[in-house]
Amino acid sequence: MVSTRVEVSERLRLEGRPEPDFDDVAALEALAAKRLRVALALTAAMLVVYFGFILLIAFGKDFLARRITDGLSVGMALGLVVILATWALTWMYVRWANRVYEPALDELREES
Amino acid sequence: VIVAKFVPGEPNSVAIAFFLLFVALALGIAWRAARRTRTTDHFYAAGQSVTGFQNGLALAGDYMSAASFLGIAGLVALKGFDGLIYSIGFLVGWPIVMFLIAEPLRRTSAATRSRTSSPIGCARLRCGSPPRWGRSRWRSST
Helix, strand or coil: CCCCHHHHHHHHHHCCCCCCCHHHHHHHHHHHHHHHHHHHHHHHHHHHHHHHHHHHHHHCHHHHHCEEECCEEHHHHHHHHHHHHHHHHHHHHHHHHHHHHHHHHHHHHHHC | CCCCCCCCCCCCHHHHHHHHHHHHHHHHHHHHHHHCCCCHHHHHHHHHCCCHHHHHHHHHHHHCCHHHHHHHHHHHHHHCHHHHHHHHHHHHHHHHHHHHHHHHHHHCCCCCCCCCCCCHHHHCCCCCCCCCCCCCHHHHCC
């Protein structure tokens, strides 16, 4: 539910809370929207990798059963790639949060 | 060196000894942790003192169970790739949980001693309960 500024002001007044600086709130909401975009993009990437693998298992068994070397099939190698992809995406999010998101949040907090 | 002879269907003393050892270890850790529990805050969220690394270890311990190792190994042996998806599907959920839930959860300050209890969520009146503006400079500056 997105509220208008008037509604927010009214509610904060009723609760006896100080009214925030709405420029800061707008900046915070922009930052939150940016975080959501990053999170959704990484989630989409994860789902593409995962369901790609699942669909390959469902419809591409012949391809997965090919041997890269003796004892290692394409399917096992791709399974390892999926696991490595989860690590990589997690690493990307943590790095973004530490380098971009948290400093921006700290900066907004300093300004207020 | 004494090597216990394994007889199917008969009690295996080495296995029983290891079982009891692990139970004793787990109980000992629980006892030590319980001695540090003083308040409801400690009880629900470990006094918000669990570090990210410790929490990661706890999650890993939850999911790397005997069922994971034995069950999935058996599934892969029996069903091939149809079993392999179980070993991978478990893992895929975790990053998604982190991307979508970790930050909103932290913003509620429920699980951590958060420095980011920002008015973002609360200014939009998304908070069901009264928003927590404390511990940040949003309050102290006014």
